[in-house]
Amino acid sequence: MKLTGLRYILPEPFISLRRNVGMTVAAVMTVILTLYLCGIFALLVSNINRNAEVMEAAVEIKVFIEDGINQEQMDHLSAQVRSLDGVASIKFVSRAEGLEQMSSKFGNSEEILAAIDTNPLPNSYTLKAASPELVTSIAEQVEKLPNVLAVRYGQGSIEKMFIFMNWIRTLGIGLMVLLGFSAIILISMNIRLSVEARKEEIQVMKYVGASNSFIIWPFILEGMLLGLLGGGLACILVLLSYNAVLNLILNSLNFLTFVSLGEIAFLLTSGMLLIGLLLGAVGSAIAVRKHVNV
Amino acid sequence: MIDMANVFKTYDRGNLALKDITLHVDNGEFVYLTGQSGAGKSTLIKLLFREVLPDSGQIFIAGRSIIRLNNRETVKLRRNTGVVFQDFRLMENKTVFENVAFALKVLEYPWNEVKESVPKVLERLKIADKATAFPRQLSGGEQQRVAFARAVINNPPIILADEPTGNLDPDTSDELMGLFQEFNNEGATVIMATHDKRIVNDTHKRVIALRKGEIIGDHIGGWLL
Ligand SMILES: Nc1ncnc2c1ncn2[C@@H]1O[C@H](COP(=O)(O)OP(=O)(O)O)[C@@H](O)[C@H]1O
Numbered sequence: 001m002k003l004t005g006l007r008y009i010l011p012e013p014f015i016s017l018r019r020n021v022g023m024t025v026a027a028v029m030t031v032i033l034t035l036y037l038c039g040i041f042a043l044l045v046s047n048i049n050r051n052a053e054v055m056e057a058a059v060e061i062k063v064f065i066e067d068g069i070n071q072e073q074m075d076h077l078s079a080q081v082r083s084l085d086g087v088a089s090i091k092f093v094s095r096a097e098g099l100e101q102m103s104s105k106f107g108n109s110e111e112i113l114a115a116i117d118t119n120p121l122p123n124s125y126t127l128k129a130a131s132p133e134l135v136t137s138i139a140e141q142v143e144k145l146p147n148v149l150a151v152r153y154g155q156g157s158i159e160k161m162f163i164f165m166n167w168i169r170t171l172g173i174g175l176m177v178l179l180g181f182s183a184i185i186l187i188s189m190n191i192r193l194s195v196e197a198r199k200e201e202i203q204v205m206k207y208v209g210a211s212n213s214f215i216i217w218p219f220i221l222e223g224m225l226l227g228l229l230g231g232g233l234a235c236i237l238v239l240l241s242y243n244a245v246l247n248l249i250l251n252s253l254n255f256l257t258f259v260s261l262g263e264i265a266f267l268l269t270s271g272m273l274l275i276g277l278l279l280g281a282v283g284s285a286i287a288v289r290k291h292v293n294v
Numbered sequence: 295m296i297d298m299a300n301v302f303k304t305y306d307r308g309n310l311a312l313k314d315i316t317l318h319v320d321n322g323e324f325v326y327l328t329g330q331s332g333a334g335k336s337t338l339i340k341l342l343f344r345e346v347l348p349d350s351g352q353i354f355i356a357g358r359s360i361i362r363l364n365n366r367e368t369v370k371l372r373r374n375t376g377v378v379f380q381d382f383r384l385m386e387n388k389t390v391f392e393n394v395a396f397a398l399k400v401l402e403y404p405w406n407e408v409k410e411s412v413p414k415v416l417e418r419l420k421i422a423d424k425a426t427a428f429p430r431q432l433s434g435g436e437q438q439r440v441a442f443a444r445a446v447i448n449n450p451p452i453i454l455a456d457e458p459t460g461n462l463d464p465d466t467s468d469e470l471m472g473l474f475q476e477f478n479n480e481g482a483t484v485i486m487a488t489h490d491k492r493i494v495n496d497t498h499k500r501v502i503a504l505r506k507g508e509i510i511g512d513h514i515g516g517w518l519l
């Protein structure tokens with residue numbers, strides 16, 4: 001395609017969208033609706049992920065060490081723990097630090113110290129597992145090591161929580177995929193309808209000797225434009241809704257972590273615009289191809 | 295210029311539309327295709343711009359077979375052929391100017407030339423004042439002039455017409471026939487399917503008469519059925 005041809009093709013979609021207002025509005029609405037739902041689901045899933053991550057990070061295994069072991073035994077123990085499968089990190093917590101951590105959780109440390117005149121806590125290690133499923137097995141292995149006094153972790157409740165979280169996450173992703181598919185189908189069907197409505201026009205283009213690219217490209221560009229327009233509007237709506245929801249529930253659900261608007265805005269915007277663009281382009285390409293075979 | 299040799303055409307449902315058609319049309323000729331509805335006139339016209347392909351037989355235009363053409367060659371054939379239909383077939387969402395200009399745009403004529411030639415041809419066909427109107431705002435005769443302008447704007451050597459006066463009143467028909475005559479005088483080969491007896495009888499030209507897909511007469515002047 002020469003430059004002249006390009007010059008003739010580029011303005012076509014703008015003119016056509018304006019002159020087929022009914023079709024344009026219908027197609028843009030479809031894109032908005034489906035992409036809006038997709039966007040909301042994407043936010044839901046990413047928030048679930050975020051909370052799961054936060055909880056994952058919080059899963060720790062406490063390993064209490066027997067008193068009165070020497071440095072050599074201690075080093076040996078930490079090396080053994082480190083070599084276990086799935087141990088992501090290990091941190092030594094001295095009895096003093098342990099008391100401080102505990103008292104910061106439960107209140108004024110001096111009061112506690114006053115109440116108990118000696119520090120009852122042993123030295124300990126804080127372990128993090130590479131993934132929450134490994135917590136139990138790590139804990140069981142550590143328990144058998146020498147010089148280990150006791151091992152503490154979530155024991156049951158955490159795992160159940162994770163199973164539940166994973167389940168919701170899978171469900172969310174599944175629903176999003178499903179929604180994505182219906183979006184593709186809906187949008188391409190809509191664009192196909194608008195192309196179908198103009199098949200006489202395509203026929204005429206063929207009669208006057210328009211090459212395939214001269215016929216196809218305006219439609220593809222038009223689809224892209226529709227997709228961009230719908231995607232952009234849907235994105236604005238999603239961001240507005242999310243902002244409103246955050247304002248509404250942030251305070252009441254403060255035990256959960258939410259992905260902030262700023263964090264997600266760029267990814268969401270570019271993602272939705274791109275998806276809109278692609279859906280529009282592919283939808284119209286498929287629809288128009290059917291009619292251009294000379 | 296145009297040669298058909300033993301052309302057969304059957305449609306999907308087994309309708310035999312053309313049967314063993316052999317004909318020759320000279321450069322610059324004006325030929326009517328007549329026959330009752332269903333005789334095969336439209337099919338013959340469609341074969342000439344590759345809207346449909348024959349089952350068997352050969353079709354030559356300017357010495358070249360048009361049976362096996364790729365996309366590019368088909369496009370080229372259509373650019374050298376102006377086609378006018380009974381139902382005008384204008385692009386409803388484009389203005390008169392844009393409809394006509396489109397035929398030049400697809401040829402990638404520079405915009406300067408498009409801007410000059412389109413008003414000229416609209417002027418010549420007496421529809422210059424409708425340049426910014428949309429097809430639905432025009433009378434049948436005016437729409438057919440636009441369709442005619444689109445067909446002839448790049449001076450194609452062949453003009454095909456499928457009952458172009460079918461939706462027009464007699465006066466408007468005569469005006470349109472005058473336009474075909476003009477372009478024929480300037481050298482274009484015209485093949486026109488029609489079952490308008492009056493037009494065929496008024497103009498003393500070659501008439502190829504079809505019946506049930508076969509040529510039953512090929513004479514200068516008169517009406518054969
Ligand atoms: N697209 C088609 N599919 C099936 N049969 C067709 C089609 N077009 C035309 N025919 C049949 O072919 C024959 C010739 O039709 P046509 O060429 O349109 O005749 P005319 O233009 O002289 O009226 C008719 O019997 C018609 O029914």
Ligand SMILES: [Mg+2]
Binds near residue numbers: 332
């Ligand atoms: Mg016909």
